[in-house]
Amino acid sequence: MFLAFLVSPAAAQNPGAEEANGGRLWQLGGCFGCHGNLADGAGDGANTAGPSLRQSRLDREGLIETISCGRVGTLMPYNLAGAYTEVACHGLPLGEPPATVTRGGSFTEEQIGTLADFLVEHVVGQSRITRENCGAFFNGNADAPLCRQY
Ligand code: HEC
Numbered sequence: 001m002f003l004a005f006l007v008s009p010a011a012a013q014n015p016g017a018e019e020a021n022g023g024r025l026w027q028l029g030g031c032f033g034c035h036g037n038l039a040d041g042a043g044d045g046a047n048t049a050g051p052s053l054r055q056s057r058l059d060r061e062g063l064i065e066t067i068s069c070g071r072v073g074t075l076m077p078y079n080l081a082g083a084y085t086e087v088a089c090h091g092l093p094l095g096e097p098p099a100t101v102t103r104g105g106s107f108t109e110e111q112i113g114t115l116a117d118f119l120v121e122h123v124v125g126q127s128r129i130t131r132e133n134c135g136a137f138f139n140g141n142a143d144a145p146l147c148r149q150y
Helices: 009-013 022-028 060-069 109-122 131-138
Strands: 078-080 103-107
Touching: 022 103, 022 109, 022 131, 060 078, 060 109, 078 109, 103 109, 109 131
Parallel strands: 078 103
Antiparallel strands: none
16 A cells, blocks of 8 residues: 555654554554453453453444443543543533543544454454454564464
């Protein structure tokens, strides 16, 4: 993809660059820290505070809502910049987020859409991890160290 090479120096210095793809956003958001490197929860023996997203039944809208607003009273954080304060979540009036939900990433709606598309395409409903599927988490690089075992 030609456009991928048109990264300005400013964007290159900013780890939250708008150009980030879904796999990169997965890293930036720290999602792997709870859901496992490849979103398979306990499956890959990584940190497992969160469930496997491969078994999720959420559709794109459900994914966007969960990622944007988090789940109150659980470890699932909100990741939309301005969630609760500027964008209503869970039907609550605008204001400080409830004390029982924490902040994760700080993404735009567009980035969360990219992340949801990534999950729909490579994760949800896909319990079998192939080398190629693994590579999707690393910008399409199926030779990434973590993928060599598949
Ligand atoms: C601190 C741990 C933690 C982090 C970081 C985290 N999650 Fe979660 N996530 C959870 C937990 C725990 C749940 C289950 C919440 C519940 O009980 O409903 C969850 C639930 C979800 C669900 C709903 C799954 C379903 O089928 O109901 C999605 C989607 C999700 N997380 C995506 C993400 C994404 C994308 C990121 C990164 C931007 C992320 N999570 C970061 C802990 C985390």
